Structure formats: structure tokens, C-alpha cells
Amino acid sequence: MTDPKSHWGKAYTDDDITVYYDARRCIHFAACVRGLPQVFNPQAKPWIKADAAPAEQIAGVVRRCPTGALHYELKNGPAESPEPTSVEVRENGPLFLRGDLTIAAPDSATPGGEVKDTRAALCRCGASSNKPFCDGTHRNGFRAEGGQKLNTA
Numbered sequence: 181m182t183d184p185k186s187h188w189g190k191a192y193t194d195d196d197i198t199v200y201y202d203a204r205r206c207i208h209f210a211a212c213v214r215g216l217p218q219v220f221n222p223q224a225k226p227w228i229k230a231d232a233a234p235a236e237q238i239a240g241v242v243r244r245c246p247t248g249a250l251h252y253e254l255k256n257g258p259a260e261s262p263e264p265t266s267v268e269v270r271e272n273g274p275l276f277l278r279g280d281l282t283i284a285a286p287d288s289a290t291p292g293g294e295v296k297d298t299r300a301a302l303c304r305c306g307a308s309s310n311k312p313f314c315d316g317t318h319r320n321g322f323r324a325e326g327g328q329k330l331n332t333a
């Protein structure tokens with residue numbers, strides 16, 4: 181079985197937490213920037229400062245990232261546990277999935293095998309360069325109704 185962390189991207193480490201960021205799965209939803217601007221600042225370098233807030237607080241904001249672009253590992257704390265499975269249809273955008281997910285995908289999107297995750301945004305417009313994941317290309321004019329939340333336990 182593939183190590184889930186092999187899909188988590190670049191690591192930003194402090195004593196108590198490591199935050200991982202995969203730019204290919206970020207659609208600039210900005211839940212992170214709104215949640216903790218002193219940690220997630222796209223204008224700064226590095227853009228993630230894992231020492232700028234308590235580790236538990238950072239973990240809480242990472243869990244708000246709907247696409248799985250962000251992950252974390254606490255030095256002395258539990259791993260993220262999956263929420264009840266849900267699918268949310270976003271207006272003019274992707275499907276947001278939460279739960280105990282196993283995603284089989286082309287090697288180009290998931291080198292090393294299937295993706296195990298708790299959060300993902302799947303492309304609904306067909307134009308993503310990182311299918312099955314959304315890469316934000318739907319902003320170039322994709323139109324479809326949304327607002328439905330399905331299969332919520």
C-alpha cells in the first residue's frame with residue numbers, strides 16, 4: 181500500500197507540526213488564508229509559516245481545506261480522522277468529497293498509485309490538467325448548478 185504522504189507535496193516543518201502543501205490540488209479557495217493569515221500568506225516566502233500559531237490551531241485550519249491540497253502531521257497528536265462520507269456539488273465548480281476516500285487515478289495525477297485521503301475536489305468541468313482532481317480551470321467559464329450535498333451520513 182502506498183504511503184499517503186507520498187501525495188502530500190512540499191513539507192513546512194516546525195517543532196510540533198509539519199504542514200504539507202500540494203500546489204496541483206490548490207484551487208485558491210482561501211479557507212487557509214482566511215483562517216490563519218499569519219500562517220498562510222501567499223505574499224510571504226515561504227508562504228506557510230508552521231511556527232506562527234499553535235500546532236492544534238494550524239491543524240484545525242488545514243482540515244478546512246476542501247481540496248486536500250493541505251495536510252498535516254502533529255508531532256505529539258493524532259492523525260486526521262475522516263468525517264462521515266459526503267459529496268458536495270459546488271455551483272460552477274468541482275465536487276467536494278470528504279470521508280475515508282480511496283481514489284484511483286491516472287499515474288500522471290497520482291504517481292505511485294491510488295490516493296488515500298480524507299478530503300478531495302474532483303473535476304466536474306472536464307478541463308482540469310490534474311484529473312481526476314480539480315485544478316481551478318473551471319473558472320474559465322464552466323457553468324452548472326450546485327449547492328447540493330449528497331450521501332451525507
Ligand code: SF4
Nearest residue numbers: 206207209210212245
Ligand atoms: S485549496 Fe486549500 S490550500 Fe488552496 S487556498 Fe484553498 S484552503 Fe488553501
Ligand code: FES
Nearest residue numbers: 303304305314317
Ligand atoms: S471542476 Fe475545477 S477544473 Fe474542472
